[in-house]
Amino acid sequence: MFRRLHEVGVDIVVMTEGAKGAKASDGQAHYTVPAYQVEVTSTVGAGDAFAAGCMSALHRGLSLPESLRMAAANAASVVQQSGANVGILTWDEALAFVRERRAKGKGQVAKG
Numbered sequence: 001m002f003r004r005l006h007e008v009g010v011d012i013v014v015m016t017e018g019a020k021g022a023k024a025s026d027g028q029a030h031y032t033v034p035a036y037q038v039e040v041t042s043t044v045g046a047g048d049a050f051a052a053g054c055m056s057a058l059h060r061g062l063s064l065p066e067s068l069r070m071a072a073a074n075a076a077s078v079v080q081q082s083g084a085n086v087g088i089l090t091w092d093e094a095l096a097f098v099r100e101r102r103a104k105g106k107g108q109v110a111k112g
Contacts, residue, residue: 002030012064014071016050018043021072026064032110033068036076036101045084050075053094060091065109073097 002025005013014024021034053074057067073094081087089097102108 012058014051014054014068016047016075018046022050022068024064024068030112031065031068032112033065033072034108036072036097038076038080040079042082043079044082045086046075046079048084049078049088052088056091065111068109069098069102070094073101 001015002013002023006025006027012024012026014022016022019035019040021032024031024033050071052071054067054071057070058064062070074089077089077093077097078084078087
């Protein structure tokens with residue numbers, strides 16, 4: 001599916017897989033980011049939070065792998081709350097979330 005979307009002109013393709021995490025392609029490489037393991041209260045808004053985190057990070061010039069980490073952090077925060085927009089992280093909160101888990105060796109993006 002990635003290849004087909006790239007063939008029609010899409011530069012970056014991202015597909016979320018819920019608790020499994022997400023996959024992405026920039027046409028040169030494929031990336032996989034696991035979902036952060038958190039206690040899930042509700043998945044309402046998780047996909048939107050992921051998309052917002054990814055787009056915000058890409059807009060700020062982060063690489064696709066770093067953007068996927070930020071997206072996963074935002075989604076992980078949202079699923080711990082009830083409501084579609086409760087738990088949305090600020091930029092600094094998302095950076096801290098990713099930094100804290102990276103120090104513990106969690107949330108690493110695999111390139112394949």
